[in-house]
Amino acid sequence: xxxxxxxxxxxxxxxxxxxxxxxxxxxxxxxxxxxxxxxxxxxxxxxxxxxxxxxxxxxxxxxxxxxxxxxxxxxxxxxxxxxxxxxxxxxxxxxxxxxxxxxxxxxxxxxxxxxxxxxxxxxxxxxxxxxxxxxxxxxxxxxxxxxxxxxxxxxxxxxxxxxxxxxxxxxxx
Numbered sequence: 824x825x826x827x828x829x830x831x832x833x834x835x836x837x838x839x840x841x842x843x844x845x846x847x848x849x850x851x852x853x854x855x856x857x858x859x860x861x862x863x864x865x866x867x868x869x870x871x872x873x874x875x876x877x878x879x880x881x882x883x884x885x886x887x888x889x890x891x892x893x894x895x896x897x898x899x900x901x902x903x904x905x906x907x908x909x910x911x912x913x914x915x916x917x918x919x920x921x922x923x924x925x926x927x928x929x930x931x932x933x934x935x936x937x938x939x940x941x942x943x944x945x946x947x948x949x950x951x952x953x954x955x956x957x958x959x960x961x962x963x964x965x966x967x968x969x970x971x972x973x974x975x976x977x978x979x980x981x982x983x984x985x986x987x988x989x990x991x992x993x994x995x996x
Contacts (some may be wrong), residue, residue: 836982840985878901903916904916915991
């Protein structure tokens with residue numbers, strides 16, 4: 824990996840990995856998430872300016888309690904928009920961060936001063952003081968959010984398919 828690749832968030836597949844077809848990459852991306860993880864990949868809707876979108880499953884009733892619980896009360900979320908460029912064997916991805924407001928147990932998403940776009944990693948942790956078995960004080964993690972939980976599996980699926988993952992900060996996806 825060169826300096827510019829590191830700076831731009833570009834990851835290339837390991838040497839010797841045979842590139843798979845665009846359809847196989849599509850299938851690999853759509854197979855990510857869902858099931859027992861709190862995020863999913865879906866085809867983009869008209870106007871989303873992408874081919875695929877990966878996002879936390881906050882809108883799904885079955886997962887609302889998970890995100891709204893005291894220990895995981897999210898006030899921001901991450902969405903990754905992706906587009907395949909078959910002639911270059913590249914998946915271009917942009918990460919967007921949104922502020923979340925909870926109204927009667929339903930998430931509302933809005934761009935605000937918390938909105939961000941790019942390739943950065945978002946990590947948020949909350950800690951409280953607790954007691955250990957001897958009555959002493961200790962820090963306990965009560966909340967953890969890491970956008971790498973979403974980005975990592977997507978990027979790995981692309982790299983295993985022999986394609987390049989290119990994070991996009993500015994310009995066209």
